[in-house]
Structures are given as structure tokens and as C-alpha cells.
Amino acid sequence: MKTSFPKQDIKVLLLEGVSRTAVETFQRAGYTQIEYHAKSLPEEELKARIADAHIVGIRSRTHLTADVLDHAKRLIAVGCYCIGTNQVQLDAAAKLGIPVFNAPYSNTRSVAELVIAETIMLLRGIPQKNALCHRGGWTKSATGSFEARDKVLGIVGYGHIGTQVGVLAESFGMRVIFHDIETKLSLGNARAATSLEDLLERSDIVTLHVPETPATKWMIGHNEIAKMRKGALLINASRGTVVDIDALADALRSEHIGGAAIDVFPAEPKGNDDPFVSPLVGVDNVILTPHIGGSTLEAQDNIGIEVASKLVRYSDNGSTLSAVNFPEVTLPEHPHSSRLLHIHRNVPGVLSRINELFSAGNMNIDAQFLQTNPDVGYVVIDVSADEQQAAALKEKLSAIPGTLRTRLLY
Ligand SMILES: NC(=O)C1=CN([C@@H]2O[C@H](COP(=O)(O)OP(=O)(O)OC[C@H]3O[C@@H](n4cnc5c(N)ncnc54)[C@H](O)[C@@H]3O)[C@@H](O)[C@H]2O)C=CC1
Numbered sequence: 001m002k003t004s005f006p007k008q009d010i011k012v013l014l015l016e017g018v019s020r021t022a023v024e025t026f027q028r029a030g031y032t033q034i035e036y037h038a039k040s041l042p043e044e045e046l047k048a049r050i051a052d053a054h055i056v057g058i059r060s061r062t063h064l065t066a067d068v069l070d071h072a073k074r075l076i077a078v079g080c081y082c083i084g085t086n087q088v089q090l091d092a093a094a095k096l097g098i099p100v101f102n103a104p105y106s107n108t109r110s111v112a113e114l115v116i117a118e119t120i121m122l123l124r125g126i127p128q129k130n131a132l133c134h135r136g137g138w139t140k141s142a143t144g145s146f147e148a149r150d151k152v153l154g155i156v157g158y159g160h161i162g163t164q165v166g167v168l169a170e171s172f173g174m175r176v177i178f179h180d181i182e183t184k185l186s187l188g189n190a191r192a193a194t195s196l197e198d199l200l201e202r203s204d205i206v207t208l209h210v211p212e213t214p215a216t217k218w219m220i221g222h223n224e225i226a227k228m229r230k231g232a233l234l235i236n237a238s239r240g241t242v243v244d245i246d247a248l249a250d251a252l253r254s255e256h257i258g259g260a261a262i263d264v265f266p267a268e269p270k271g272n273d274d275p276f277v278s279p280l281v282g283v284d285n286v287i288l289t290p291h292i293g294g295s296t297l298e299a300q301d302n303i304g305i306e307v308a309s310k311l312v313r314y315s316d317n318g319s320t321l322s323a324v325n326f327p328e329v330t331l332p333e334h335p336h337s338s339r340l341l342h343i344h345r346n347v348p349g350v351l352s353r354i355n356e357l358f359s360a361g362n363m364n365i366d367a368q369f370l371q372t373n374p375d376v377g378y379v380v381i382d383v384s385a386d387e388q389q390a391a392a393l394k395e396k397l398s399a400i401p402g403t404l405r406t407r408l409l410y
């Protein structure tokens with residue numbers, strides 16, 4: 001479709017080695033200016049590169065703070081090529097009229113499979129046996145080795161990943177309990193624990209699948225670990241801030257915790273060449289992985305397509321379906337109209353000013369779509385107007401008090 005701002009002039013900045021399927025998706029849609037970086041960028045370089053980007057794609061390492069976003073004067077949308085969006089200051093983006101998209105499902109199976117593998121490895125004491133073999137030792141013994149069958153797996157956060165972990169665990173005979181702040185439908189024979197404390201007290205293995213929120217920050221600390229059974233195992237592939245890592249290190253040293261698998265850390269290296277520092281380094285009964293729970297080729301390829309498609313759709317058509325910080329609008333095409341987007345602070349009077357503008361100009365509105373959230377209003381107006389009229393309307397829309405951003409799509 002012909003757009004009023006040529007697609008060839010839209011600059012797409014892709015960071016952190018997102019899958020090449022993202023690049024292909026943009027190219028197929030007619031976007032040619034794609035700057036691709038295999039790593040995240042240091043903050044000053046990020047600010048410089050983002051200054052003239054219209055679309056930016058990141059993974060979990062790039063922090064788009066209010067300060068960074070302030071440098072992104074042309075930015076129309078952000079794509080997180082992952083599930084977590086805590087690395088973006090979502091409210092700041094919304095206040096600038098920038099929707100943020102993510103991929104809420106594509107890597108969930110990969111995380112669930114890793115957690116299941118780690119469950120078995122930890123139950124068999126493989127990390128410490130493996131470490132000893134590498135040092136020329138030999139511990140052929142059943143002591144401290146257990147089958148997964150009949151063990152209690154406690155899942156904290158019974159969402160997309162937690163439920164899949166539960167279903168897979170039950171398939172080889174584990175008993176599954178879960179804790180969530182929402183009421184959740186139990187899959188299979190899984191049962192809700194009465195509280196987090198109840199789950200910690202009853203589980204042989206605890207696995208964490210919550211998002212990073214103020215409520216999950218340091219959710220598992222000294223007190224919670226003390227409630228876990230002696231020798232219980234802990235898996236964290238959610239966010240590094242969910243577990244107090246020093247408390248975990250203490251519990252591993254005292255052997256209150258029998259082993260752990262940790263994929264996410266309170267501070268993670270910016271890139272593969274940076275050093276990894278953690279109190280868990282060198283602790284044999286801990287599986288340490290570099291935040292790769294969702295890093296399989298299948299997941300990354302699917303994420304590349306999913307997020308790039310959402311960004312293309314927003315850029316070409318204005319649809320914000322599944323944006324995480326923005327009113328969601330799904331839009332049909334009206335190729336014979338001109339399409340104007342108006343993003344504004346959600347304050348009284350803006351919509352009536354918009355409508356006055358169209359009625360004063362005697363313009364025929366073919367369709368109008370409005371969606372709001374407490375902070376932001378998003379109106380899409382399809383109008384029978386020629387190019388000049390549409391450009392003039394855009395100028396007038398921009399002058400309405402409370403306007404955050406306007407775009408003329410076509
Ligand atoms: N290690 C990795 O590579 C990856 C890590 N993740 C992390 O895993 C997290 C979970 O992913 P999904 O299952 O897809 O998310 P989800 O949103 O489907 O599920 C999260 C669940 O946690 C629950 N929850 C939220 N706050 C809670 C609290 N305070 N206590 C108990 N439950 C709470 C929610 O109600 C929801 O059911 C993501 O937010 C992300 O941070 C996701 C993908 C890859």
C-alpha cells in the first residue's frame with residue numbers, strides 16, 4: 001500500500017542480534033533502511049543511533065529509559081523481541097505516543113523445556129557430578145539422586161510458561177502445585193497452593209515464572225528460602241530481581257537448598273564479551289545459564305516474524321493490537337480514504353476538538369476508531385480527502401491542546 005511517508009525513508013534500528021526473520025519481514029513489507037546490530041549498544045551510542053530511528057527493535061539487554069526515549073525524536077514504535085518488557089519505561093513511551101510491542105508466546109515452550117531438563121538434572125545431582133568428572137573425580141553413587149516421578153513441583157506464576165512446565169512435568173508423573181496472584185484454571189491434575197508459603201513448604205522443586213513487577217522484586221529471599229524443605233531445589237528462569245541471590249548462595253552453602261538452576265541475574269553482562277560476576281560462580285550444585293531460557297532458533301525465528309509483523313502493521317495501518325502500553329485498536333483497510341492518527345493525553349475535550357475540526361471543514365469521515373487507557377487516547381480517522389487536504393488536517397490536528405503525536409498514514 002502507498003503510504004504518505006515513503007517506507008524507504010522509515011529507519012528501522014534492530015539491536016541485540018534479533019533473528020534475521022525480523023529483517024526479512026521488514027524487507028518483504030517494503031522497508032529498506034534497516035540498521036542491524038548483533039549486540040546491545042552502550043548508552044551514549046544508543047542515544048546517538050536512536051535519534052533518527054522511526055522503529056527500534058530490542059531484546060532484554062537494552063534499557064529504553066525515559067532519558068533514552070527523550071533522544072528518540074522520530075520514534076513511532078518499539079518492538080521487544082522477547083516476552084519481558086521491564087527493560088522499557090512503558091509509561092514514558094506511552095506519554096510520548098510510542099506503542100511498545102512484544103512476543104508474548106513465541107519462546108514460552110523453549111523456557112518450559114529447559115526447566116524440565118533442569119529439574120531432572122538437579123534431582124540426579126548431575127551439576128556436581130559433572131563438575132567433579134571434569135576435575136578427574138568419580139562419584140558413582142545413588143546418594144542424593146532421585147526420580148522425578150511422584151516429586152512435588154511448585155510453580156510460582158502459572159501463566160504461559162508455568163502452565164506448560166506443569167503439563168510437561170505431569171507427563172512424567174510429577175505432582176504439580178502452583179501459586180499465582182490471579183485465579184487460574186488448573187491444567188491436568190495441578191492444584192493451586194493456598195499461598196506462596198504453602199507452596200514453598202510442600203515442594204521438592206520450586207520454579208519461578210513471574211514477571212518483574214514491584215511485587216515480585218526479591219520475592220524469594222532469606223525468609224522464603226527458610227520455608228523451603230531441606231534439600232529442596234530452586235529454578236529461576238524468570239527475572240534476576242525475583243531471587244535474592246546472596247540469600248540463595250548462603251542457603252546452598254549451608255545445604256538447606258540442595259541445588260539450583262539460574263538463568264537470570266540481578267546484573268547481567270551487556271554482551272557476550274563482558275565478564276559474568278555472581279556469588280554463584282564456582283558453586284558446583286548450581287546450573288548457571290546466560291539468560292538463554294528463550295534462546296532457541298525456533299523461538300527466535302518465530303519472535304522475529306511476530307514482532308516485526310506487529311511493527312509493520314502499526315507503521316502501515318495504525319493497528320495497535322497487543323501493544324503492552326497503549327490503547328489497542330484493530331483496523332480494517334479503507335484504501336480509498338486518507339487515514340490520520342491522533343495520539344493524545346487522555347484529558348476531557350480532545351475528541352470534541354477533533355470532531356469540530358472535521359465538521360468545520362465539512363469533511364466526510366468514513367470511519368473513526370477511538371480507544372483510550374487512563375493516560376493516552378488513540379483516535380484513527382479515515383476521511384475522504386485528497387493529499388493536500390489530508391496534510392492540512394494533520395497540521396490542524398497537531399495544534400489541538402493535549403496532542404502527543406499525529407501521523408498521516410495514507
Ligand atoms: N529466561 C528467559 O529467557 C525468559 C524469561 N521470561 C520471563 O518469564 C516471565 C513469565 O513469562 P510468561 O509465563 O509468558 O508470563 P505470563 O504473563 O503468561 O505469566 C506470568 C504469571 O505470573 C503471575 N504473577 C504475576 N505477579 C505475581 C506474583 N506477585 N505472585 C504470583 N504470581 C504472579 C501472573 O498472574 C501470570 O499468571 C516473563 O515475564 C519473563 O520475565 C520469559 C521468556 C524467556
Ligand SMILES: O=C(O)CCC(=O)C(=O)O
Nearest residue numbers: 059060082083084294295
Ligand atoms: O531472549 C531474550 O533476549 C530475552 C528473553 C526473555 O527473557 C523474555 O522473553 O522475556
